[in-house]
Amino acid sequence: MDKETILSWLKEEDPKRLEKLWQEADEVRARCVGDEVHLRGLIEISNYCINRCYYCGINRDIRTLARYRMTEEEIMAVVREIVKRGYGTVVLQSGEDPGIKRTWMSELIRRIKGETPLAVTLSLGERNVGDFAAWRKAGADRYLLKFETSNRYLYRYLHPPRQGEEIDRLILLEELSSLGYEVGSGIMVGLPGQTYEDLYEDLSIFRRLDLDMIGIGPFIPHPKTPLGCHPDWLSRSEVPNTDLMTCKVIALTRLLCPMANIPSTTALATVNPASGRILGLERGANVIMPNFTPIKYRKLYDIYPRPQETAPGGEDPLSIILSLGRRPGKGPGNRRRQIF
Ligand code: 5AD
Numbered sequence: 001m002d003k004e005t006i007l008s009w010l011k012e013e014d015p016k017r018l019e020k021l022w023q024e025a026d027e028v029r030a031r032c033v034g035d036e037v038h039l040r041g042l043i044e045i046s047n048y049c050i051n052r053c054y055y056c057g058i059n060r061d062i063r064t065l066a067r068y069r070m071t072e073e074e075i076m077a078v079v080r081e082i083v084k085r086g087y088g089t090v091v092l093q094s095g096e097d098p099g100i101k102r103t104w105m106s107e108l109i110r111r112i113k114g115e116t117p118l119a120v121t122l123s124l125g126e127r128n129v130g131d132f133a134a135w136r137k138a139g140a141d142r143y144l145l146k147f148e149t150s151n152r153y154l155y156r157y158l159h160p161p162r163q164g165e166e167i168d169r170l171i172l173l174e175e176l177s178s179l180g181y182e183v184g185s186g187i188m189v190g191l192p193g194q195t196y197e198d199l200y201e202d203l204s205i206f207r208r209l210d211l212d213m214i215g216i217g218p219f220i221p222h223p224k225t226p227l228g229c230h231p232d233w234l235s236r237s238e239v240p241n242t243d244l245m246t247c248k249v250i251a252l253t254r255l256l257c258p259m260a261n262i263p264s265t266t267a268l269a270t271v272n273p274a275s276g277r278i279l280g281l282e283r284g285a286n287v288i289m290p291n292f293t294p295i296k297y298r299k300l301y302d303i304y305p306r307p308q309e310t311a312p313g314g315e316d317p318l319s320i321i322l323s324l325g326r327r328p329g330k331g332p333g334n335r336r337r338q339i340f
Helices: 003-011 015-033 072-084 102-115 129-137 152-158 169-178 196-209 231-235 243-256 266-271 276-282 317-323
Strands: 036-046 089-094 119-123 142-144 182-189 213-218
Touching (some): 003 196, 003 243, 036 072, 072 089, 072 102, 089 142, 102 119, 102 129, 169 196, 182 243, 213 266, 243 266, 276 317
Parallel strands (some): 036 089, 089 119, 142 182, 182 213
């Protein structure tokens, strides 16, 4: 697909013509990764963060937010619940928390790998290569690190650097890949100031990095953050932060990276609670990541405003999957290398 075609799909508004994009994405999804929808149990293990990302509701400047870090025993209890549900993967996610020590994390990973059949995905932000290597050695299978936007100016604006250091996430992704991790990344859609050209570049990077997992969610303003305080910035944006726009990017990602694991994200389900999750799965996605964070911590992992779920695992993912004529994935759900 050439640049003009991609840009014109990104700008397409006609629902009839878009049907063709949805159909193509769904066909490629079915042919290349099949009808299995992989379930990943998400545990948000700490909301401490040393970063000041202007969009994020757990950034360190939000002093009123109570901070938590789950204990090993608390995490293991949730891990056992995820195993009981028959899931193949646990995702351990946190803010950028230096209180999560290399050895503590290694022990936790060893324990999960020793006591359960789960694949372990880490999503703990920017860490040094020593940490990445130790955790890989301890048995971690995958690492998620979104580059958020390929627009360097926008990225720098949204992520004020700490003490002058600037970390290139694309380099970290290469490092993770050479350590043998399956590597995931992704972006937000509809950031203030983001352009269609930027989204085209994001898609090109997905393809160039040959990513195993690609997470795409709409930007959701959080009232306590610098971006959330200036809603007028959004109305001036070229790219809307809507479910439709997000679905276009998901569908194009499926066409450009046919074998990647692509989640129908919680952020998408947040902007369209009635059918966001389903639309994602119908338009290219093949993964769901139900939230297993204990309720008492969940409201504190306040990256963006989201409805309070009451049950562990939230909305019933199994009934969504079956209603679409698909089936829950068996085993760890690694990225396929070949069309089966
Ligand atoms: N809207 C949408 N996604 C957000 N994230 C953080 N804040 C927001 C927001 N306001 C996503 C980012 C980040 C992850 C922690 O959550 O993509 O990588």
